[in-house]
Amino acid sequence: MNRLRRFLRTPEAIAGVLILALLLVMALAAPLFFPGDPQAIAGPALLPPFQDWRLPLGTDRLGRDVLAELFHGARTSLAVGLAAAAAALLIGAVVGTLAGFAGGLVDEVLMRVTDAFQTVPGFLLALAFVSIVGPSLSVVVAAIALSAWTGPARVARAEVLSIRERDYVTGARVIGMHPLEIAFREVLPNALPPVLALSSVIVAAAILTEAALSFLGLGDPNRVTWGGMIAEGRTVLRTAPFLSIIPGIALVLTVLGVYLAGEGVVESTAVRRSLS
Amino acid sequence: MSVLAVSNLTKRYHRGGKPFAAVDEVSFDVGPAETLALAGPSGSGKSTIARLVLRLIEPDAGRIDFEGANFFALSGAALRARRARLQMVFQDPLAAFNPRATVARVLGDPLRIHGIAPRAERPRRIAALLERVGLDTGLAARAIHEISGGQRQRVAIARAIATRPSLIVLDEAVSALDVSVRGQILELLLDLQRQERIAYLFISHDLGVIRAVAHRVVILDAGRIAESGDARAVIADPQSAVGKALVAATPKLVRTSQDAS
């Protein structure tokens, strides 16, 4: 509980956590509040917000309930953002650990591959991947992870390079531990903290990338996404700007919430580290 | 037959672009249940020899026979299996363990890796090891950072003996401990040697400690052997310049050798 209190010390962290909590509730409660298909027609087309209490945020060009879409979109954004970030962190941590621990040729090859991925802009990479493999939720997750693992890989490698010289790693060799076990059981867990510190930035970027892919029509067509909603609204931007503005605000708030909460975590662990 | 036979061991590093020999044509051997001390000023190559003997680094020349077989001929799984017989204790017992580990994990790892005890039997073996080094068996559940430095060094010794080695390399293993704890640890090492017939390669810059535990001593200077022989004899009457300097730098020794004369 002490840790939680330290974490919630700053107003920024509190704001971040509140936003994320709201988002989480929206994502989890979406099927409860809005059972059935959010893409089904619910009323007259292009109903402005705050006109009909049954459709508080109005309807879009096809008469779909905007609030229902927003709730279900939160589900997609959160799921894709978290899954892609987790995959990116996992790939990055494994590649970075192998490169840093093995050294020599393995390190050389893995880092050249990392360089290659880093020179291509992440979004283009994701774009290319989805257009080749075809849009579905898992492909979008993979595409985003593919464009985001290089940062964690570099951080993990740098950390592993310093850890592998420690006595306890030598000690593990002396007792005859297999090199792979040393790398993943002894070294990797101790190299994780700075890698995990990247997670808020990666989650935020993943949510934005997912929105951008959907905006370009490369999201999973069977799911409501905020990016897709913005793209839909664009066609009627002059007459019904709220259709783009509402999901846009949701997107900005979410990214802000992730970022603020992430900063809070980093700060609270930094304080703990400097205390110990 | 000796447990460890080192001949013409050489290891070169580069310093300022020029190669220099950190270990230069060094030969010695260690018999069963014998303690051979390596002494010498800082940078004389003691730790480098330890790392070579443990095959943590590869030599540029020379040969090491361990338990009668060429140690450098081994690699991969065969080398890892052989490591059960050749263990090490570090100077800093805190740095020597994974900061996330518990005592039970630290002691359980060698038992698991070398198939010494099946999982169900491990807690009993761990308790026996703790008892063997004079620790409370309740310590098993503690994290490594939750026990004292002296207890930690006992855990390090318990880990080293878990696989029943014939040789343990101790690199300044008691140097970081305060005097009273150091005495107890040395007692424990002597007792283990008597009971289990373990040989020690005992690295220290403290000739007082060496005189207390070592049978023979090798004094190194800039990677070469300056002199070697019976530990008491060498310390009482060093022949080499480094030997004399080391003795002179240990005040207690000067006094006691004066007492003796």
Ligand SMILES: Nc1ncnc2c1ncn2[C@@H]1O[C@H](COP(=O)(O)OP(=O)(O)OP(=O)(O)O)[C@@H](O)[C@H]1O
């Ligand atoms: N990895 C390395 N690269 C380059 N030089 C090294 C390396 N390891 C050791 N040396 C050098 O080899 C020499 C011997 O070092 P070593 O650590 O064996 O000395 P030591 O006798 O253990 O000294 P101390 O008593 O200070 O522990 C030193 O000059 C050291 O700088």
Ligand SMILES: [Mg+2]
């Ligand atoms: Mg040393």
